[in-house]
Amino acid sequence: MLGLIAKKLGMSQIYEDGKAIPVTILEAEPGIITQIKTKEKDGYNAIQVGFINTKESRLTKPVMEKLKKVGAPAKRVLKEFRIDNTNDYNLKDEVKISIFEEGETVDVIGNTKGKGFAGVMKRHNFAGGPDGHGSMFNRRVGSIGNCEFPGRVVKGRKMPGHYGDVRVTVKNLKVVRIDEEKNIIAIKGAVPGSKGEYVNIIKKGN
Amino acid sequence: MDKLKAFEEDVVKGYNKDLPELWPGDSVKVHTKVKEGNKERIQIFAGTVIRRRGGRGLNGTFTVRKESYGVGVEKIFPYLSSTVEKVEIIHRGKVRRARLYYLRDRRGKAAKIRKKGY
Numbered sequence: 654m655l656g657l658i659a660k661k662l663g664m665s666q667i668y669e670d671g672k673a674i675p676v677t678i679l680e681a682e683p684g685i686i687t688q689i690k691t692k693e694k695d696g697y698n699a700i701q702v703g704f705i706n707t708k709e710s711r712l713t714k715p716v717m718e719k720l721k722k723v724g725a726p727a728k729r730v731l732k733e734f735r736i737d738n739t740n741d742y743n744l745k746d747e748v749k750i751s752i753f754e755e756g757e758t759v760d761v762i763g764n765t766k767g768k769g770f771a772g773v774m775k776r777h778n779f780a781g782g783p784d785g786h787g788s789m790f791n792r793r794v795g796s797i798g799n800c801e802f803p804g805r806v807v808k809g810r811k812m813p814g815h816y817g818d819v820r821v822t823v824k825n826l827k828v829v830r831i832d833e834e835k836n837i838i839a840i841k842g843a844v845p846g847s848k849g850e851y852v853n854i855i856k857k858g859n
Numbered sequence: 860m861d862k863l864k865a866f867e868e869d870v871v872k873g874y875n876k877d878l879p880e881l882w883p884g885d886s887v888k889v890h891t892k893v894k895e896g897n898k899e900r901i902q903i904f905a906g907t908v909i910r911r912r913g914g915r916g917l918n919g920t921f922t923v924r925k926e927s928y929g930v931g932v933e934k935i936f937p938y939l940s941s942t943v944e945k946v947e948i949i950h951r952g953k954v955r956r957a958r959l960y961y962l963r964d965r966r967g968k969a970a971k972i973r974k975k976g977y
Binding site for chain 2: 662663665666667668670671672673678680830832835837839
């Protein structure tokens with residue numbers, strides 16, 4: 654499992670075999686390997702990669718000291734990837750967009766756009782009531798249960814509440830195009846979050 | 860946002876397409892690739908451009924209308940799709956609006972558009 658942290662730039666379209674394909678354009682700057690964890694030392698095999706450049710002053714001292722020891726620049730996020738064979742990786746190696754290939758499928762993890770306190774139509778796709786003819790049941794919840802039996806509202810009843818801003822994984826999205834020079838990757842379909850948001854692109858399998 | 864635009868420009872350049880600028884009222888022949896099983900052939904759709912949309916970039920399309928056996932037919936072609944092989948301009952037309960939807964209510968001579976320069 655290897656991946657990258659990428660910034661969502663927006664959506665566009667690309668033509669493939671004459672057909673227009675909707676794509677999300679993401680910018681993924683190279684990460685740098687900051688630690689290699691091994692079974693003997695840490696109990697499991699993994700690599701730790703630092704992403705997203707930042708100011709030194711924004712990091713806590715322990716983190717910065719650790720990065721300095723490796724010789725890595727200030728990175729905002731340190732992310733670990735479980736990898737069976739860590740022998741192929743060295744400290745300070747770059748993890749670039751070239752780990753992906755055009756045509757392969759990836760998973761994308763990100764936070765969805767927050768919708769605030771949403772009604773039941775938006776949040777749970779209820780049908781709602783009629784709009785006119787004196788209807789007083791326009792976007793309302795409706796009945797939430799019976800009377801004396803069971804005498805309570807069933808757990809898990811769909812009701813209004815906070816919607817969105819949840820971590821979501823979108824599986825099996827196709828990589829349509831990669832620009833290694835510009836660190837840009839185009840993925841078919843939509844990806845959680847708004848423009849400028851960071852998402853994880855995860856390679857399938859090992 | 861600019862990085863997105865730069866990427867889009869690269870994509871457009873990669874298609875290496877050089878279709879002529881089309882305007883509403885132009886009489887055109889659109890050569891399209893049609894796949895039949897394993898074979899590919901060129902089909903020509905001849906008519907009048909009644910609309911252009913989205914410029915000549917990734918989202919750009921143009922709509923061509925013609926009358927076929929008494930039935931009006933409209934096709935929307937993306938500028939950059941590889942199915943659009945080439946576009947021949949037969950002649951430019953003189954029109955006074957950007958969207959020639961009024962042609963849909965007209966037939967025969969009434970649906971004729973004056974050539975430019977006459």
